Amino acid sequence: MSGPLRWSAAAPEHGGPDAMGAALHDFSTNSNACGPCPGALHAVRAADATRYPDPAYTALREGLGAFHGVAPRRIVLAGGASEFIHRITALAVQKGCVQVALPAHSYGDYAQAAQARGLALARAGEAGAGLAGLAGLQWACDPSSPLGRPDPAAHVWHAPADGGVPGVLRVLDCAYAPLRLEGPGAWTGRPATTPAHCWQVWTPNKALGLTGVRAAYAVAPAGAEGQVDTLVALAPSWPLGAHGVALLQAWLDPAVQQWVVGSLATLRDWKARQLALCAGLGWAVRAGSQANYFCARPDGGPDPQSLAERLAGLRGQGIKLRDCTSFGLPGHVRLGVLPPASQQALLQAWGR
Template sequence: MSLPPLLPRAPHGGPSSAPFQGLDFSVNTNPYGPNPVLLRAVRNADHSHYPDPAYLGVRQRLAAWHGREAQEVVLSTGASDLLHRLVRAFVPSGGRLLSLHAPFGELARAAALQRAQLLVVDALPAQLPGNVQLVYVGHPHNPTGRRLSPEALETVAHACALVGALLILDEAYAPFLTALPLPQGEAVVRLLSPGKAHGLVGARPAYALASVQVAARLENLAPAWHLPAGTAAALAALPEAQPFLEATLPLVQMHSRALAAELARLGPVEHHGTPYLTLEVGDAAAVTAALLAQGLRVRDCTSYGLPALIRVSSRTDEENSQLIQALQRFRTGTGAARVPVR
């Protein structure tokens, strides 16, 4: 029997198998987390019994919060699982997906596992090809922070509906920005990963909002009890957890603006208000390795097709200053590793 080759994992920021004791600027998460309301919900969850396999109570709470029906809410352990389920459910082998800018790596891996073709474009065409099943838009995009206007999103959603494609809006980092009106309709699937904004990424809370028909297909691909009790409890507590965001996200925005202004002295910076930004350094792999040797982790953007950029996610002002000083030393050649920063 001939089997397809095994595919490597998609590269991500954050921890690896190697021990790390320094400051991690590679993960886009709220540095003031974890949100104590959600952390308490995780700790107090009933881990001694199986949960309701339909998670109806959690879905009802989220549905009421969003003004939707429970049948339109799909729960998940991480948005990665939702992306894999979307590709399996709606893209046949040999099918096509379209992504505005380089997508989250799990989408590319899901497409490869499905033996589908992923097309990456810098601008979405006004008329989509008829053989495209999914259109992916990071809202905002990672790592650039760009996002489309409400009018542009409406145009894309309409184009998707015309050819029977689904528009996937990945809103992992939307809570960090001012909310904009979103398109509605059968063709729109919203992916939400609240762990980033709440500083609780380890619990992996995620869910999708979609039409009843789309949600049913995504639910059909989930194994039994696919959500740990703690993750389900965190999702159920989201409506009561918003004061934490109101208190901390303005601070995150302030820190990220200050960091962007300082790093702009070292090279071209792209920043659109998200907690993360990109800095052009010339050789991202070399700079990333040099900083790691100094106990500072940043994200090499080579896997996004941007080998000259690093992505930096803001921490507190005091912690950000350590990264700025390290990069300044590299620029002047006075640091332990002499890596030129443009």
């Protein structure tokens, strides 16, 4: 009899459930720990899974367009952010792109999608310097992942004098914009102004605490309707199922947005407690996170192998943290903000 199925060593690393199932106290994802949002959960459970969605997603695109103040023609639906990352990378290749510019530390699928297509990578320094201006595809994430800081590239793109770069695709990952807890741009229930010359990718499942529903959408910059047509042509039929449609429709409900905004106050309190807990353990926290997650070096920075062993020990006790080695931060962990009971479990388990 064959052994258990294992992922290839080349498979992207993610937080969340693993071969052991779901951790009782899962700090490894950035999902809203106040969730699931009751209104969104009800909508997903009530979705009619006996029928195909409208293949053009007419009503949903109209609603999302109104939410962002753009024409429905500029909305592209996707089966999750990762699916869109691969699809827009394919579009960049069609346009002759040979190099992709990435933040200093970023979500691994940006690089994985580029490398799968033979594209070179140009990675910025931590201050944002060094992004290749001639890279045909440029990524930014604000707040950034895994550090939760403002993205320097996004700051440049916001500058009034910035008019974009002809022939270059810029993509701003807004995954954590609704979970910004501090600083300018904290979520109010409506998207703030974003750079005019870039794409925006939105994944509301994180803010709604429903990451198991794979659904996302992108907002195209003005004048990019031809690129929208190409991206739609690159997609399979029905990239969203009925549950994904229900989630994104719920995202537009004012009551759901009110819940998201209300959850931020709770997350701020839990984050302050969690930061204090890490400081009490002697962990070196990377400063500057404005989101519902942050990075730290446990015990001031054990070597990566020792840290991996300790994280495996925690996993055996039902606690999971995200090793940041794949983000280019060996010796660090990323911790999503969890309730005080989970924080206490971490404190006790780490002591053991």
